[in-house]
Amino acid sequence: DTGVSQNPRHKITKRGQNVTFRCDPISEHNRLYWYRQTLGQGPEFLTYFQNEAQLEKSRLLSDRFSAERPKGSFSTLEIQRTEQGDSAMYLCASQPGTGERTEAFFGQGTRLTVV
Amino acid sequence: RKEVEQDPGPFNVPEGATVAFNCTYSNSASQSFFWYRQDCRKEPKLLMSVYSSGNEDGRFTAQLNRASQYISLLIRDSKLSDSATYLCVVNYPGFQKLVFGTGTRLLVSP
Numbered sequence: 001d002t003g004v005s006q007n008p009r010h011k012i013t014k015r016g017q018n019v020t021f022r023c024d025p026i027s028e029h030n031r032l033y034w035y036r037q038t039l040g041q042g043p044e045f046l047t048y049f050q051n052e053a054q055l056e057k058s059r060l061l062s063d064r065f066s067a068e069r070p071k072g073s074f075s076t077l078e079i080q081r082t083e084q085g086d087s088a089m090y091l092c093a094s095q096p097g098t099g100e101r102t103e104a105f106f107g108q109g110t111r112l113t114v115v
Numbered sequence: 116r117k118e119v120e121q122d123p124g125p126f127n128v129p130e131g132a133t134v135a136f137n138c139t140y141s142n143s144a145s146q147s148f149f150w151y152r153q154d155c156r157k158e159p160k161l162l163m164s165v166y167s168s169g170n171e172d173g174r175f176t177a178q179l180n181r182a183s184q185y186i187s188l189l190i191r192d193s194k195l196s197d198s199a200t201y202l203c204v205v206n207y208p209g210f211q212k213l214v215f216g217t218g219t220r221l222l223v224s225p
Binding site for chain 2: 033035040042043044048056091093101103108109
């Protein structure tokens with residue numbers, strides 16, 4: 001499968017624990033996005049990488065959230081000291097090149113439940 | 116004002132009906148527009164890009180009105196398989212982030 005891959009698919013964690021999600025974009029896609037989606041809402045932008053550079057970060061991303069893309073390939077999203085409000089689907093998307101009209105491809109997401 | 120606004124629906128239509136969805140966006144400098152489709156508990160997938168002159172793909176027609184900052188999607192001859200959430204997406208200029216609307220849910224019944 002050469003699509004966007006996200007791991008794990010599901011994560012249940014206790015409040016206060018740290019979690020880390022991984023995203024493997026489509027090979028050679030230099031743009032990578034993280035989004036969060038809750039029930040009944042559209043995906044909300046969290047952060048954007050072009051190669052290894054994190055170019056934009058949403059105000060939604062509190063200090064407890066950090067994302068990296070160390071070699072410009074896979075990316076990780078870490079949430080520290082999880083809260084119940086962090087429960088959501090976390091989606092990763094990748095996009096080739098620098099053009100505005102290119103399609104963004106999404107992974108199947110990581111569903112986080114904080115109990 | 117939200118960056119991208121859509122009527123959340125749901126739109127309940129019978130098979131064969133024509134249905135239209137609307138979307139407005141706030142940033143007049145946006146250059147690229149898309150409609151994505153999302154099935155229940157699945158990831159969004161591109162349905163079609165929206166071009167200035169309007170474009171059609173089979174039963175689907177997308178229109179853009181830059182003056183009113185308005186995008187539309189028309190679905191003709193609805194099928195049961197069209198039941199999904201339709202997300203309006205606008206590319207923000209500068210860093211090119213994709214901004215999604217909340218989605219419009221469509222239910223097509225027999």
